[in-house]
Amino acid sequence: MKKRRRAYRFRHHFRQFYLIVEKEAESSGLIESTELRRVIGFWGLFSMGYADVGADVFIALGVVVVVAGVMAPFALAVAATAYVAVCLAYAELSFKYPHAGGASYFAKKAFGSLHGFLAGWFLTFAYVTDISLFALTSAAYFQKLLVSLGLGWIDTVQYLGIITSVLILFLLAINYVGIKESSRLNEVFTALGLVTLSALIVVGAFAVWEAFKLGISWMNAWSVDPYTFFYATALSFCSFIGVSSIAQAAEEAKEVGKIVKAFIITGLAVVGIAEGLLISMALSIPAQSISENVHRALFLLAEKAPFVGKWLSYWVCFSAFTICLVSANTGVIGASRVLYGMRREGLAPYFLGKVHKKRKTPYIAIILFSVIAIAIVLLNTLGGILDLEAMIAIYNFGALLTHAYVMLSHIALREEGASWKSPVSVRLGDREIPLTSVIGLVLCALIIAALFSRKIIGLAYGLTWTAAGLFMYWVMRWKSRS
Numbered sequence: 001m002k003k004r005r006r007a008y009r010f011r012h013h014f015r016q017f018y019l020i021v022e023k024e025a026e027s028s029g030l031i032e033s034t035e036l037r038r039v040i041g042f043w044g045l046f047s048m049g050y051a052d053v054g055a056d057v058f059i060a061l062g063v064v065v066v067v068a069g070v071m072a073p074f075a076l077a078v079a080a081t082a083y084v085a086v087c088l089a090y091a092e093l094s095f096k097y098p099h100a101g102g103a104s105y106f107a108k109k110a111f112g113s114l115h116g117f118l119a120g121w122f123l124t125f126a127y128v129t130d131i132s133l134f135a136l137t138s139a140a141y142f143q144k145l146l147v148s149l150g151l152g153w154i155d156t157v158q159y160l161g162i163i164t165s166v167l168i169l170f171l172l173a174i175n176y177v178g179i180k181e182s183s184r185l186n187e188v189f190t191a192l193g194l195v196t197l198s199a200l201i202v203v204g205a206f207a208v209w210e211a212f213k214l215g216i217s218w219m220n221a222w223s224v225d226p227y228t229f230f231y232a233t234a235l236s237f238c239s240f241i242g243v244s245s246i247a248q249a250a251e252e253a254k255e256v257g258k259i260v261k262a263f264i265i266t267g268l269a270v271v272g273i274a275e276g277l278l279i280s281m282a283l284s285i286p287a288q289s290i291s292e293n294v295h296r297a298l299f300l301l302a303e304k305a306p307f308v309g310k311w312l313s314y315w316v317c318f319s320a321f322t323i324c325l326v327s328a329n330t331g332v333i334g335a336s337r338v339l340y341g342m343r344r345e346g347l348a349p350y351f352l353g354k355v356h357k358k359r360k361t362p363y364i365a366i367i368l369f370s371v372i373a374i375a376i377v378l379l380n381t382l383g384g385i386l387d388l389e390a391m392i393a394i395y396n397f398g399a400l401l402t403h404a405y406v407m408l409s410h411i412a413l414r415e416e417g418a419s420w421k422s423p424v425s426v427r428l429g430d431r432e433i434p435l436t437s438v439i440g441l442v443l444c445a446l447i448i449a450a451l452f453s454r455k456i457i458g459l460a461y462g463l464t465w466t467a468a469g470l471f472m473y474w475v476m477r478w479k480s481r482s
Contacts, residue, residue, distance in 0.1 A: 023249050055327035057274050058136050058320045060238035060359035062297025065290050069245035072282045079236035080271045085440025086403045088422035089410035103402045106409035117347040119405040121469040124338050126398030130331035133395050138324035139163040140295040141317040161381025165374045172370040174334050196319045197273050200419050205278020207304040234451035238392045239400040295388055320385045336365040349476050393451050393458025404444050407437035
């Protein structure tokens with residue numbers, strides 16, 4: 001036992017010595033610096049945020065309409081209020097601390113190493129479930145294309161799970177071999193996504209007008225009590241997850257001031273598009289039709305386009321397939337990137353951030369998180385019944401707690417005379433409190449209560465992940481002290 005402790009102590013001190021020597025060598029120019037280059041402009045930052053958040057509408061909107069009916073746009077508006085608060089907190093903190101760690105860095109700065117670890121661990125869980133959920137949605141739209149080509153036998157939940165697993169394995173292989181993430185590629189997909197969703201909003205406006213002329217007979221089919229309404233609000237929050245991608249890229253922004261602009265414009269764009277699509281779906285498509293196609297509901301809206309509905313629906317399927325697949329790939333990259341950043345801050349074990357000698361990719365994290373994502377998909381599809389609400393609840397667990405940490409850090413790190421501060425603050429003694437983050441925290445708490453009181457499976461997955469992380473953190477600290 002004493003020999004093992006001496007070996008642990010030796011490795012710990014050697015690693016610390018190596019990091020100091022490496023840093024000195026970088027500063028003296030003996031080796032190439034590992035700092036990220038500032039090469040991303042405003043459109044690149046916006047694309048990173050929107051490419052992740054913009055794909056969410058292909059998942060959440062159908063579920064929200066099924067739960068809340070014509071009250072769905074109001075439920076989304078409440079969730080959007082919390083989302084705006086998150087955007088403002090991220091904007092101020094990223095402007096002040098433009099580091100790639102994002103939420104993990106903010107929480108460590110505000111509350112210490114344990115909270116920095118938890119914020120990063122929750123964000124990693126959000127990325128892992130991002131892989132499973134977006135790969136599933138991508139597979140669902142791809143499955144619809146195959147059915148349209150005459151392969152009706154493939155239209156089952158079991159085949160959906162198999163297609164999703166194959167897509168995740170494809171992403172694993174790409175990221176293992178080595179992929180150079182291109183901001184320009186993100187920008188192209190963002191532009192295509194904006195055009196597609198804008199076209200759907202126009203189609204939706206036409207469909208709503210036609211529905212009103214004919215008389216909407218299904219509007220009274222929903223009876224929404226307050227609890228169900230807030231549960232729909234909790235599900236709506238899935239439409240606004242992913243804005244943390246901008247914070248992850250803050251260290252690579254050409255101008256720090258562009259970060260604030262990117263967060264604000266992304267927030268406004270996503271809220272506007274999501275509300276427009278949700279109003280169109282709630283008022284123009286019968287509830288039964290949406291419930292039967294809840295995982296690919298925007299396909300139904302595209303079919304309502306006059307003259308070109310059939311072809312537009314095919315384009316929406318293809319667009320959703322590509323955008324959601326890119327978002328799932330962002331999850332693979334993001335999870336490994338967060339763990340790599342946490343390892344750099346001493347918040348995660350060395351092996352999770354280990355880089356392949358030849359490929360130069362964090363291969364252990366990529367393989368581990370991809371396998372976990374496949375397991376989540378198979379557990380929710382092989383039974384023949386797809387519980388998309390449960391998967392959204394699992395996705396929301398990590399995202400909501402990460403956002404809560406960001407807003408708590410925003411309150412704790414608020415300083416007088418900062419270069420840029422989010423609006424609407426109040427004085428509490430000698431401290432200035434950002435009111436937006438206080439409101440956002442209250443809404444996040446209500447969303448968490450409404451979501452997990454009805455979908456306990458999301459809480460079960462999340463608590464299991466948290467327990468595993470805390471055990472890993474305890475072992476890591478115990479080894480460093482031995």
